[in-house]
Amino acid sequence: MNKLFFKIFTLTIGFSFLYFPILTLIAYSFNDNKRVMVWKGFSFRWYKELFHNEQILEAFYTSLKIASLSATFATVMGVMIGFSLTRISKIPARPFFIFLSSSPLVMPEIILGLSLLLFFISSNHIIGFPSSKGQLTVLISHITFSVAFVAVIIQSRLSSYDKNIEEAAQDLGTIPNMIFWKITAPVILPAILSGWLLAFTLSLDDLVVASFTTGPGANTLPIVVFSKVRLGLSPEVNALSAIIMLIVILAAISIYLINRSNIKK
Amino acid sequence: MIKNFKKQNVWFVFTPYLWLVLFFFVPLALIFKISISVSEWGMPPYRDLFSLSENGLEINSTLGNYLFIFSDPFYIRSYLNSLSLAFTSTLLCLLIGYPIAFYVAKSKPSIRNILLIMLIIPFWSSFLLRVYAWKVLLQGSGIINSILIHIGLISEPISMLHNHYAVILGVVYTYLPFMILPLYGYLVKFDLNLIDASNDLGAKPINTFVKVILPLSLPGIVAGSMLVFIPVVGEYIIPEMLGGSDKLYFGKIIWDEFFVNRDWPIASALAMSGIVILVFPIIIFQLMYAKYNFKNE
Numbered sequence: 351m352n353k354l355f356f357k358i359f360t361l362t363i364g365f366s367f368l369y370f371p372i373l374t375l376i377a378y379s380f381n382d383n384k385r386v387m388v389w390k391g392f393s394f395r396w397y398k399e400l401f402h403n404e405q406i407l408e409a410f411y412t413s414l415k416i417a418s419l420s421a422t423f424a425t426v427m428g429v430m431i432g433f434s435l436t437r438i439s440k441i442p443a444r445p446f447f448i449f450l451s452s453s454p455l456v457m458p459e460i461i462l463g464l465s466l467l468l469f470f471i472s473s474n475h476i477i478g479f480p481s482s483k484g485q486l487t488v489l490i491s492h493i494t495f496s497v498a499f500v501a502v503i504i505q506s507r508l509s510s511y512d513k514n515i516e517e518a519a520q521d522l523g524t525i526p527n528m529i530f531w532k533i534t535a536p537v538i539l540p541a542i543l544s545g546w547l548l549a550f551t552l553s554l555d556d557l558v559v560a561s562f563t564t565g566p567g568a569n570t571l572p573i574v575v576f577s578k579v580r581l582g583l584s585p586e587v588n589a590l591s592a593i594i595m596l597i598v599i600l601a602a603i604s605i606y607l608i609n610r611s612n613i614k615k
Numbered sequence: 616m617i618k619n620f621k622k623q624n625v626w627f628v629f630t631p632y633l634w635l636v637l638f639f640f641v642p643l644a645l646i647f648k649i650s651i652s653v654s655e656w657g658m659p660p661y662r663d664l665f666s667l668s669e670n671g672l673e674i675n676s677t678l679g680n681y682l683f684i685f686s687d688p689f690y691i692r693s694y695l696n697s698l699s700l701a702f703t704s705t706l707l708c709l710l711i712g713y714p715i716a717f718y719v720a721k722s723k724p725s726i727r728n729i730l731l732i733m734l735i736i737p738f739w740s741s742f743l744l745r746v747y748a749w750k751v752l753l754q755g756s757g758i759i760n761s762i763l764i765h766i767g768l769i770s771e772p773i774s775m776l777h778n779h780y781a782v783i784l785g786v787v788y789t790y791l792p793f794m795i796l797p798l799y800g801y802l803v804k805f806d807l808n809l810i811d812a813s814n815d816l817g818a819k820p821i822n823t824f825v826k827v828i829l830p831l832s833l834p835g836i837v838a839g840s841m842l843v844f845i846p847v848v849g850e851y852i853i854p855e856m857l858g859g860s861d862k863l864y865f866g867k868i869i870w871d872e873f874f875v876n877r878d879w880p881i882a883s884a885l886a887m888s889g890i891v892i893l894v895f896p897i898i899i900f901q902l903m904y905a906k907y908n909f910k911n912e
Contacts, residue, residue: 371751494639
């Protein structure tokens with residue numbers, strides 16, 4: 351009994367700590383007052399203003415575009431890295447390749463952002479590309495740090511599944527390209543999907559690297575939000591948080607339900 | 616057929632290889648180059664390493680930027696502040712996260728899946744907005760002050776923002792899921808019968824924990840600690856939003872040197888020393904840890 355009490359106590363405190371700030375923010379998003387913390391009455395006022403805020407809407411669109419493109423490119427290259435490192439033995443300077451594909455994981459964002467910005471400026475100076483900083487430079491930067499995360503996921507999936515299946519297919523005379531598309535790819539599909547999703551969230555959430563590499567017309571959502579809340583509070587951002595939480599909760603519940611029905615099958 | 620396979624291999628290896636060399640390695644090499652350059656007014660604000668003049672080839676390289684950083688306690692203190700922030704918050708995340716991960720992993724499967732989803736939700740939601748939430752809570756007119764005044768613990772709102780305790784709180788809050796999820800991953804695979812066996816053999820609960828549970832969840836502890844420690848070392852957003860001027864951190868110093876002072880060589884030298892002081896030890900630790908695990912297997 352004592353043990354059960356301790357368990358419930360720990361979980362209650364833990365989950366309250368995780369959810370209290372988020373729920374408070376959602377509650378105050380319905381506050382009809384410009385001063386965020388002084389309750390005046392219930393209203394949808396800030397949601398209305400949010401949906402009329404061109405700057406935030408545009409930034410949201412830019413973020414979605416960059417995140418989906420970045421996730422797609424990063425997943426393709428992440429699969430290539432995972433496949434190369436587990437299936438191809440002759441890679442020139444293999445340790446260097448391993449170093450390149452894993453060290454973005456341990457590189458602080460601020461150093462990554464700084465190095466990419468200096469690189470883009472110099473490359474513009476020398477060969478004229480990229481002609482200016484903007485969505486393209488943010489996209490390139492996001493792909494670069496996401497690749498490593500996708501590669502780790504793919505690699506662990508590939509090294510844990512039985513290579514003999516591929517060898518059997520090879521012995522039966524299947525064309526190597528076909529082996530990849532017909533056998534390897536379907537087996538690692540869940541890892542590919544979770545890699546894409548991770549790369550998508552990484553890009554959507556990134557502020558530091560984007561702040562360094564952004565330019566005119568490429569303000570992502572975190573950059574706009576940060577400029578609004580850096581010095582003070584913003585009731586519109588409260589409304590935005592509530593909407594994002596709602597999307598995340600709906601996504602989580604649907605994944606839970608899909609998983610449960612899969613297990614039942 | 617074999618030729619075909621080779622062609623595919625070439626693409627598979629060299630597309631990401633070239634990408635990473637171009638956009639990861641070359642930029643790092645460039646930072647190194649700029650860090651040993653002499654700063655000057657102009658665009659770009661540093662002198663070229665090699666220049667041709669009437670005296671022939673001139674090399675304008677200097678270690679001055681590094682000497683400058685390491686002779687100024689201001690910069691050294693910021694490195695130490697970042698390391699101590701990362702260390703403290705990793706420890707706190709572990710102390711708070713371990714019991715949560717343990718009890719979630721020990722729950723019945725039906726409840727466990729719901730709890731797991733509840734752990735993932737804050738992990739998915741925006742990082743920036745979770746930090747912002749604490750900014751709202753800790754305001755002078757914020758809800759925590761109101762509650763404390765209401766129950767009579769304090770009579771006037773106290774300033775809880777803009778100090779390094781607020782930074783630690785923000786870091787622990789935002790990085791907690793990074794600690795809990797890998798811990799959960801190891802604890803859930805763990806055979807609970809081992810605990811019963813240990814108890815049946817007469818071990819005290821504390822001994823069961825220290826001698827059975829803890830060693831078996833060590834990989835999870837290491838993975839979680841890495842996921843917290845590494846990003847916190849370079850953290851810029853949380854100190855900027857919740858911190859004050861009582862402690863300055865490495866990430867903010869680089870940001871300010873670059874954006875405010877426009878001193879590219881110093882910013883680059885700071886980043887380079889950051890890599891040597893903060894990132895190399897982590898890579899070495901990981902290599903050693905991997906070797907240790909390999910031996911034990």
